[in-house]
Amino acid sequence: MKRFLRGLGAAMVITYASSSFAIDANGAKTFVDKVATQVIAIAKDSNASKEAKQKRIEAIFSDKVDINFVAKFVLGKHWREATPKQQQDYLAAYKPFILKNYANKLTKYSGQTYVLKNPHMEDDIAVVTMEIDDPASGNKINVDYRLADGAGKYRINDIVVEGVSLLTTQRSEFASIIEQHDVDYLIAALQKQVSALASAN
Amino acid sequence: MKTIVIKKILPVVASALALVACATHDNNDDPLEGFNRGMFAFNRGVDTYLIRPIAWGYRAITPQVVRDHVGNVSDNLYEPLSMVSAFLEGDIQQGMVNFWRFTINTTVGLGGINDVATTAGLKARTEDIGQAFASWGIDSGPYLVLPILGPSNGRDAVGRVAGWFANPVTYAVDDTWTSVGIAAGQGLVERERLLDPIDDVYSSSLDPYASFRSIYNQRRKAQINNLHSGEDKHRL
Numbered sequence: 001m002k003r004f005l006r007g008l009g010a011a012m013v014i015t016y017a018s019s020s021f022a023i024d025a026n027g028a029k030t031f032v033d034k035v036a037t038q039v040i041a042i043a044k045d046s047n048a049s050k051e052a053k054q055k056r057i058e059a060i061f062s063d064k065v066d067i068n069f070v071a072k073f074v075l076g077k078h079w080r081e082a083t084p085k086q087q088q089d090y091l092a093a094y095k096p097f098i099l100k101n102y103a104n105k106l107t108k109y110s111g112q113t114y115v116l117k118n119p120h121m122e123d124d125i126a127v128v129t130m131e132i133d134d135p136a137s138g139n140k141i142n143v144d145y146r147l148a149d150g151a152g153k154y155r156i157n158d159i160v161v162e163g164v165s166l167l168t169t170q171r172s173e174f175a176s177i178i179e180q181h182d183v184d185y186l187i188a189a190l191q192k193q194v195s196a197l198a199s200a201n
Numbered sequence: 202m203k204t205i206v207i208k209k210i211l212p213v214v215a216s217a218l219a220l221v222a223c224a225t226h227d228n229n230d231d232p233l234e235g236f237n238r239g240m241f242a243f244n245r246g247v248d249t250y251l252i253r254p255i256a257w258g259y260r261a262i263t264p265q266v267v268r269d270h271v272g273n274v275s276d277n278l279y280e281p282l283s284m285v286s287a288f289l290e291g292d293i294q295q296g297m298v299n300f301w302r303f304t305i306n307t308t309v310g311l312g313g314i315n316d317v318a319t320t321a322g323l324k325a326r327t328e329d330i331g332q333a334f335a336s337w338g339i340d341s342g343p344y345l346v347l348p349i350l351g352p353s354n355g356r357d358a359v360g361r362v363a364g365w366f367a368n369p370v371t372y373a374v375d376d377t378w379t380s381v382g383i384a385a386g387q388g389l390v391e392r393e394r395l396l397d398p399i400d401d402v403y404s405s406s407l408d409p410y411a412s413f414r415s416i417y418n419q420r421r422k423a424q425i426n427n428l429h430s431g432e433d434k435h436r437l
Contacts, residue, residue: 173408
């Protein structure tokens, strides 16, 4: 019996491993390049309104960013402490919050070019550095995209700008809000911000 | 006069460092949060009604090309302190890069107006006394919001004071008000560069105080580890 179980375990590992899609550094680079090209094409489209651009960029990010992972990560230990109802409300509020924030920034695109550098693996995370060249100011900014395998596809987990991680920053921000108030307050604040961003456009 | 100042200041700096070098701190560890939030609110007021409008005005009345050259002059004046700091870190190579950048840009680059050193392959990287302290193993100490200057920590605040006295520019100028003027000018150049990133944080963060604290801590860590060395034109 014991032997059977061990065999079964091994068989499951093998099946899992063979069916699992493995991410690699070069694949990640191609992925980032493709997403960036898509986003820039939308941002550059002079025929589209800002609202339309924003919607299209939100759709790309919704597909390419592992929002459920990010949402849980930034809530940290408070995710486990939250009730199922709170978790549900939080996820529902977080998704439009993060999408609107990202898309809002990206519609401000103004002719920057990029080079992708140094794709490499850090354990099971693929890291691709985007060196953004701003022709207006002549400044170079390094942005690291951290990608993971999300259900058989490349998914963006974190964006690190000059050493500053969006995940880490947001986790601190949310922890600070929950320490001062509670999870319900955070959820309400997210909802409020979403409607403010929506009406601002 | 200057030696007396150094004799008086050094022991103060040393004991201040001993005070801050107590424990390690994670991102949200903030024993002085009450004081810091008060100072943050004060700074935000000063920024909203005074500093940010000046930075906007500066952007509005100057074309980008002028700001680039003014920025180059400002950056060039950081090089001597970067050099001293790099030497204090024991990074002789980096110190020499800062030395040659300053020498080349001041002469060939016409007083720093043109950053010819970067074109020549000497990449820009700023170092400061806080980073030198960190390289000696001194812990950051508590997070600290300074009046006007903004996010800092015990170690970096002491580093700023020490940097004033370790900066060769202070002695070359040899006039306190001129030095203060240069520092204010550099601050304005920096504030203009950060107009959009800072506006972004305010518009997207639900707790800007916590966001800036986290960003400062991460950014300092990256600078201390010289992440993406050579690419760093932005200071924070």
